[in-house]
Each structure stands twice: as C-alpha cells, then as structure tokens.
Amino acid sequence: AQTVTQSQPEMSVQEAETVxxxxxxxxxxxxxxxFWYKQPxxxxxxxxxxQEAYKQQNATENRFSVNFQKAAKSFSLKISDSQLGDTAMYFCAFLSMNRDDxxxxGKGTRLHILP
Amino acid sequence: EPEVTQTPSHQVTQMGQEVILRCVPISNHLYFYWYRQILGQKVEFLVSFYNNEISEKSEIFDDQFSVERPDGSNFTLKIRSTKLEDSAMYFCASSGPGYYGYTFGSGTRLTVV
Structure with a gap:
C-alpha cells in the first residue's frame, strides 16, 4: 500500500522569504x-x-516549484517570495497512474507566513 | 473552468438523523469519489464510484453510508443515522480516465450535534 509522509506538522516563515x-x-x-494541495x-x-513520475523535469507554477527525487521517493514543495495569502495547510498527495484509484x-503541514 | 459543485456548504444535524450530501461532478467525468476530513486531520478516502456501482470503499465506509447517482448529473452521499464522530468536512471529487481532470469540490461541512 502507498503511504505519504509529511514530517513537518507546522512551519513559519517571514513574508517574501523562501520556504x-x-x-x-x-x-x-x-x-x-x-500533488501538492493547499487548504486555506x-x-x-x-x-x-x-508532477508525473515519468517526467524528469521538476514541475513549476509561478512561485511554486517542486524538487522531485524519484529514486529517493521525495517530493518537496518550494514557495518563493512567500505571501500572506500562502498561509494555509499544505497536503502532499499520491495517485497511482495504473488505474483510476x-x-x-499526507497529514499536512500548516504553514504560517508572518508579516 | 469546469467545477465540481457541492451542496450544502454547511449542514447541522441532530445525532441519529439521516443526511444527504449532494455533488454535481464535471459533466464528462466518469469516476466519482467521496473523501472525508475530520477537523485537524488528514483527508481520507471513503468511496469511489464508476459505471453506477461502487468500485472501492474504505473501512470507514460502513453500512451507515451509501452513495447513489440518481440521475445523470448528481452524485450523493447518504449517512443513515449520524453520529457525533461523523462531524467532518466531506469532499466530492470526479475524474476522467486516469488523472485527467481530477477535481475536488469545495466541500460540505457537516456538524452533528
């Protein structure tokens, strides 16, 4: 069975910093x-x-990018130039491509962006 | 952009009462799902539905739960006799084949008192 682990229950960072x-x-x-999902x-x-696992290139969406290390089974999310509106719970998630599953x-990381 | 629509956004019900949570999936999607999130906890899979039948269900999805697609557009989750521990956010999702367009609704917050 697949499992997803997020080891950081909570984080805080100053506005405009990278996390x-x-x-x-x-x-x-x-x-x-x-996937990374945001829950405000x-x-x-x-x-x-x-991110599709067959793609070697890391996905990027504006200020959000990932570091996908398939061999290490690691999938980190980087938020650049963090904004107050980024304050939320962030969930990492997995979906098999083999069938509609x-x-x-994961349990989520609560992120606080501090002014 | 197509959306998955859930109603109501918030429902309060007495313990022991039946509730029906409603979802309108994206029109050309074939696979439908319900997930649950108890406050402060992770999102958990409840059930998946394809071709008018349940394709998979979790151990949470016991006999008090049922799903139905009564017409061509709605997908419902019924809880027959609600318990306090059923208080949670319930998310509906739908998808085409594979990942294609896997989309969550905005959720129904169910409060059992």
Whole structure:
C-alpha cells in the first residue's frame, strides 16, 4: 500500500522569504502522479502543483516549484517570495497512474507566513 | 473552468438523523469519489464510484453510508443515522480516465450535534 509522509506538522516563515515543505512517499509502482494541495481556512482543497513520475523535469507554477527525487521517493514543495495569502495547510498527495484509484494524502503541514 | 459543485456548504444535524450530501461532478467525468476530513486531520478516502456501482470503499465506509447517482448529473452521499464522530468536512471529487481532470469540490461541512 502507498503511504505519504509529511514530517513537518507546522512551519513559519517571514513574508517574501523562501520556504520548502518536505514530503516522502512509499510505493512499488513506477507510474504515478504526485500533488501538492493547499487548504486555506475556508477548507477548500486547491491544487497547487502536480508532477508525473515519468517526467524528469521538476514541475513549476509561478512561485511554486517542486524538487522531485524519484529514486529517493521525495517530493518537496518550494514557495518563493512567500505571501500572506500562502498561509494555509499544505497536503502532499499520491495517485497511482495504473488505474483510476484514490488519492492518498499526507497529514499536512500548516504553514504560517508572518508579516 | 469546469467545477465540481457541492451542496450544502454547511449542514447541522441532530445525532441519529439521516443526511444527504449532494455533488454535481464535471459533466464528462466518469469516476466519482467521496473523501472525508475530520477537523485537524488528514483527508481520507471513503468511496469511489464508476459505471453506477461502487468500485472501492474504505473501512470507514460502513453500512451507515451509501452513495447513489440518481440521475445523470448528481452524485450523493447518504449517512443513515449520524453520529457525533461523523462531524467532518466531506469532499466530492470526479475524474476522467486516469488523472485527467481530477477535481475536488469545495466541500460540505457537516456538524452533528
């Protein structure tokens, strides 16, 4: 069974700084997707970024980028020039590509951006 | 951009009552899901639904839960006799084949009193 581990329950960083959220996962599959979801106080689940495991290039979306290390099964999220609106819970998640399966979430990292 | 729509956004119910949470998936999607998030905890899979039947369910999805696609657009989660511990955020999601367009709704906050 797949598992997703986020080892940082909570982090704080000053506005405009760069912050990296860690995520590791365990799977025996070779084809899968990885995601970072943002959950603000409204509790809506917002997709931040996704990575296909077969792609070597790290995904980037504006200020958000990932460091995907497939051999190490590591998938960290870097937020550059952090903004107050980035304050939220961030979930790392895994989805098998082999069939239409459920998404497996980590426990989340609560990120506080300080003014 | 297509959305998954959930209603109501917040529901308060008495313990023991039945509740129905409603979802309108994206129209050309084929796979439908319910997830649950108890306050302060991670998001957990409840059930997946394809071709008018449950394709997978978690151990959380016991006999008090049921899902239905009563018409061509709605996808519902029914909790027959609610318990205090059913208080949570419930998310509906839908997808096409593979990852294609895996999209979450904005959730229904269920409070059982």
């Amino acid at each position: 990296t959220l860690s995520c590791t996962y365990d799977t025996s599959e070779s084809n899968y997707y990885l 106080p409204s509790r809506q689940m917002i997709l931040v970024i996704r 459920k998404i497996i979430f």
